[in-house]
Amino acid sequence: MFFDLNIKGSSLDNNLDLAIEASKYGWEHINFSYNQDTFKNALEFRQEMEDSLNDEISFDFTLEIKSTNINDIRKIARKFRNNASCISVVGGDLKVNRAVVENIQIDVLSRPYLKRFDSGLNHVLAKEALRNNVAVELCFNDILRSYLSHRSKVISNFKDIYTLYRKFDFPLVLSSRAESVFDIRTTHDFIAVFKQTGLTVPEIEKSFSTAHDILEFNKDRKNMIFKGVRRVVDEA
Amino acid sequence: MRLKVLPPTLRKNNRYLVIEIKITSPISKDDLVTIIWDACVRFQGEANTANFNLWVMKFFEFEKQDGYYSYKAIVRCQRGFVDDVRSALALANRYNGSRISITTIGLSGTIKAAQRYI
Numbered sequence: 001m002f003f004d005l006n007i008k009g010s011s012l013d014n015n016l017d018l019a020i021e022a023s024k025y026g027w028e029h030i031n032f033s034y035n036q037d038t039f040k041n042a043l044e045f046r047q048e049m050e051d052s053l054n055d056e057i058s059f060d061f062t063l064e065i066k067s068t069n070i071n072d073i074r075k076i077a078r079k080f081r082n083n084a085s086c087i088s089v090v091g092g093d094l095k096v097n098r099a100v101v102e103n104i105q106i107d108v109l110s111r112p113y114l115k116r117f118d119s120g121l122n123h124v125l126a127k128e129a130l131r132n133n134v135a136v137e138l139c140f141n142d143i144l145r146s147y148l149s150h151r152s153k154v155i156s157n158f159k160d161i162y163t164l165y166r167k168f169d170f171p172l173v174l175s176s177r178a179e180s181v182f183d184i185r186t187t188h189d190f191i192a193v194f195k196q197t198g199l200t201v202p203e204i205e206k207s208f209s210t211a212h213d214i215l216e217f218n219k220d221r222k223n224m225i226f227k228g229v230r231r232v233v234d235e236a
Numbered sequence: 237m238r239l240k241v242l243p244p245t246l247r248k249n250n251r252y253l254v255i256e257i258k259i260t261s262p263i264s265k266d267d268l269v270t271i272i273w274d275a276c277v278r279f280q281g282e283a284n285t286a287n288f289n290l291w292v293m294k295f296f297e298f299e300k301q302d303g304y305y306s307y308k309a310i311v312r313c314q315r316g317f318v319d320d321v322r323s324a325l326a327l328a329n330r331y332n333g334s335r336i337s338i339t340t341i342g343l344s345g346t347i348k349a350a351q352r353y354i
Contacts, residue, residue, distance in 0.1 A: 025339065144329055147278070181304070182258060182337040189326040189339050192319040196279075 002187045003211035005031045006175035023057035026187040033062040060085040070099040077105045101128040110137040119160035126168040135171035174207045249315040254342035254353040257307040261334040265295040279324040289314040
């Protein structure tokens with residue numbers, strides 16, 4: 001079960017190229033991420049993509065909120081909650097990281113270490129992420145596009161997050177954030193890289209199933225009345 | 237005088253990786269050797285790369301796709317270091333100012349069996 005929740009979406013042709021390449025390399029599901037300004041336009045060519053891909057690979061769209069204003073993030077998340085299969089927020093700012101892990105409507109805190117000298121997470125945020133079921137996302141592209149000391153620092157930040165993950169067991173998601181066909185690797189290569197950074201194979205597999213669980217949970221989200229109570233349609 | 241060939245029990249065990257290369261400018265086999273060694277030394281360091289027993293066995297050119305040149309190659313590495321090599325290769329990003337992508341599409345114990353991935 002190989003799920004990638006964050007492939008950078010752009011034009012229809014580029015998306016199709018990425019999807020075909022991902023399918024060739026063993027991915028089973030990908031999510032194209034768009035920011036709050038382009039997300040609605042992206043939904044318009046969903047049908048055309050489905051027809052072109054012909055069930056070769058399943059795909060969906062992630063809303064990637066990029067803002068440093070906490071109130072804006074809250075408003076955008078509420079506005080798009082019913083349309084998006086996954087809502088992620090780009091982290092890096094400590095206030096944003098904190099607000100996101102405290103918001104149960106958001107699925108993923110993407111790259112909390114972005115443009116920082118530390119991992120952007122501590123024990124307080126880790127506990128909140130676990131309580132509100134907000135996953136923390138680490139991107140393969142951040143290792144790929146950096147080099148030398150900067151790459152070492154990114155991997156060092158990953159290792160700090162792994163330490164917290166092992167202690168607090170918050171949801172962890174690994175994704176590629178590929179922008180072109182040059183950024184996509186086979187699933188085995190993807191696993192090998194994260195193994196080298198210090199994760200174990202069961203932990204990597206769990207991160208894929210976490211991504212799957214997020215999508216499954218969101219399919220049923222409209223039936224959730226509040227936490228722990230779900231409307232059922234004669235399941236017995 | 238040539239060295240005597242080692243008995244099978246003393247030989248190193250090899251694995252053969254089939255890699256797919258996409259690059260925006262054309263490359264030769266020698267370029268690929270440089271790319272592979274650079275990638276491994278950069279990501280794994282000199283001391284670790286010494287264990288890998290790297291060798292480019294075969295190199296295949298394919299037709300140019302839209303926007304990039306496509307190649308495949310069979311690369312030898314030592315058994316037990318496959319993940320180290322494939323992660324180092326996967327993290328190759330640029331060569332002489334061109335975008336490059338290397339990914340492992342097959343793994344085998346013999347060259348003959350590796351050729352079915354080509």
